Amino acid sequence: MADIIVKNAYVLTMDPDAGDLKNGTVVIEDGKITEIGEKTSESADTVIDAKHSVVMPGLVNTHTHAAMTLFRGYADDLQLADWLEGHIWPAEAKLTADDVYKGSLLACLEMIRSGTTSFADMYFYMDETAKAVEASGLRASLCHGLIELWNEEKGATDLKEGKRFVRAWQGAADGRIKTMYGPHAPNTCSEEYLAKVREEANRDGAGIHIHLLETEAELLAMKERYGKCSVHLLEDIGFLGPDVLAAHCVWLSDGDIEILGKRGVNVSHNVISNMKLASGIAPVHKMLEKGVNVSLGTDGCASNNNLDLFEEMKTAALLHKVNTFSPTALPARQVLQMGTVNGAKALGTETGMLKVGMKADLIVVDMKKPHLTPCFNVPSHLVYSAKGSDVRTTIVNGKVLMDDYKVLVLDEQKVMEETQKAAEELVARVNA
Numbered sequence: 001m002a003d004i005i006v007k008n009a010y011v012l013t014m015d016p017d018a019g020d021l022k023n024g025t026v027v028i029e030d031g032k033i034t035e036i037g038e039k040t041s042e043s044a045d046t047v048i049d050a051k052h053s054v055v056m057p058g059l060v061n062t063h064t065h066a067a068m069t070l071f072r073g074y075a076d077d078l079q080l081a082d083w084l085e086g087h088i089w090p091a092e093a094k095l096t097a098d099d100v101y102k103g104s105l106l107a108c109l110e111m112i113r114s115g116t117t118s119f120a121d122m123y124f125y126m127d128e129t130a131k132a133v134e135a136s137g138l139r140a141s142l143c144h145g146l147i148e149l150w151n152e153e154k155g156a157t158d159l160k161e162g163k164r165f166v167r168a169w170q171g172a173a174d175g176r177i178k179t180m181y182g183p184h185a186p187n188t189c190s191e192e193y194l195a196k197v198r199e200e201a202n203r204d205g206a207g208i209h210i211h212l213l214e215t216e217a218e219l220l221a222m223k224e225r226y227g228k229c230s231v232h233l234l235e236d237i238g239f240l241g242p243d244v245l246a247a248h249c250v251w252l253s254d255g256d257i258e259i260l261g262k263r264g265v266n267v268s269h270n271v272i273s274n275m276k277l278a279s280g281i282a283p284v285h286k287m288l289e290k291g292v293n294v295s296l297g298t299d300g301c302a303s304n305n306n307l308d309l310f311e312e313m314k315t316a317a318l319l320h321k322v323n324t325f326s327p328t329a330l331p332a333r334q335v336l337q338m339g340t341v342n343g344a345k346a347l348g349t350e351t352g353m354l355k356v357g358m359k360a361d362l363i364v365v366d367m368k369k370p371h372l373t374p375c376f377n378v379p380s381h382l383v384y385s386a387k388g389s390d391v392r393t394t395i396v397n398g399k400v401l402m403d404d405y406k407v408l409v410l411d412e413q414k415v416m417e418e419t420q421k422a423a424e425e426l427v428a429r430v431n432a
């Protein structure tokens with residue numbers, strides 16, 4: 001007997017070796033996909049009738065700061081340096097562990113509702129984010145942000161906490177939680193410090209999550225300090241590899257793209273955050289051409305201002321079309337691949353595709369909506385017309401987290417009320 005059967009669905013497998021099924025069934029047992037076909041002879045405790053719906057791999061958000069839901073709409077329409085150093089960092093200085101728990105839980109709720117089944121996060125008080133992931137049932141790769149700022153003592157304290165966190169949570173929550181090292185960026189951490197982080201990551205067999213060439217200011221500062229850009233610096237200290245997740249990568253030269261491709265670095269494209277902070281346009285089409293694994297991230301809610309990856313997919317598809325004056329750039333299926341397969345590859349989870357043997361992280365999207373009628377082409381609808389709020393069911397690791405729009409794992413009203421209150425109190429402390 002299986003655990004879950006999803007039937008009568010359009011099955012968008014995202015498996016390059018298999019096509020879609022117009023009317024199919026997905027069978028789940030022990031957290032894994034055990035069968036995909038037109039019909040099944042299995043029976044299950046839970047049978048989900050997905051008529052007029054699409055079942056697809058859950059979306060993967062490869063760069064966020066979950067607890068920053070607390071700062072949603074808190075400081076908009078500002079220059080990145082002013083935004084971060086003048087507003088966000090002073091506010092973050094007043095954060096408590098409890099704030100981070102509540103902010104992270106709200107983020108998990110928002111992700112469950114909008115079809116994100118796993119995410120990569122860099123923040124502080126990460127035990128709290130891990131607890132929120134544990135409680136919500138999502139999958140995540142988490143790291144403590146290391147912001148050395150050329151202060152040896154701060155660097156050492158951060159690294160110690162980063163290491164403690166890596167070791168405490170690696171493989172927790174039935175393997176849903178992975179841990180990484182999180183040096184903030186090459187312009188906020190020294191060369192020696194980045195090299196030390198690389199060593200520690202190797203020792204622990206953990207990956208590294210970093211912001212990379214997000215702004216022109218970073219590029220100019222690096223050239224002035226080191227006479228070379230961030231990618232070349234990281235290459236020269238042996239930092240880059242397939243366990244590196246690099247967020248943003250906006251200000252890349254063609255040579256940088258070659259290096260990222262050669263080293264198998266995973267890039268998280270944060271198109272809305274880059275547009276909102278006017279950081280620039282990442283050369284995504286060039287990276288894809290060179291075989292770089294490019295996935296999608298929302299960044300934190302202070303620069304987006306939500307965690308809806310459907311918006312991210314549409315925006316990425318549109319921006320790169322207009323940027324290259326080519327409407328054939330980033331077609332719908334390729335963008336879906338960035339949101340699923342490539343994200344799963346970046347996080348090293350066995351998800352991102354509906355395929356027998358893969359972990360059962362999948363979502364059911366309700367297509368019986370005015371804005372999704374008629375439907376000639378499912379991938380096109382998912383990228384250009386669907387919204388996160390069209391997701392009706394979310395399953396992670398073979399567990400139903402949301403069933404037909406009802407979130408089963410969290411008390412939705414309570415999470416919203418408590419996070420609202422925590423955010424108000426936090427901002428009052430900042431302004432005091």
Ligand SMILES: C[C@H]1O[C@@H](n2cnc3c(N)ncnc32)[C@H](O)[C@@H]1O
Binds near residue numbers: 065124184
């Ligand atoms: C982990 C750290 O990263 C900061 N952070 C959030 N968004 C960005 C961004 N777009 N660029 C750089 N840092 C950012 C958080 O505010 C936190 O201080």
Ligand SMILES: [Zn+2]
Binds near residue numbers: 063211300
């Ligand atoms: Zn970020």
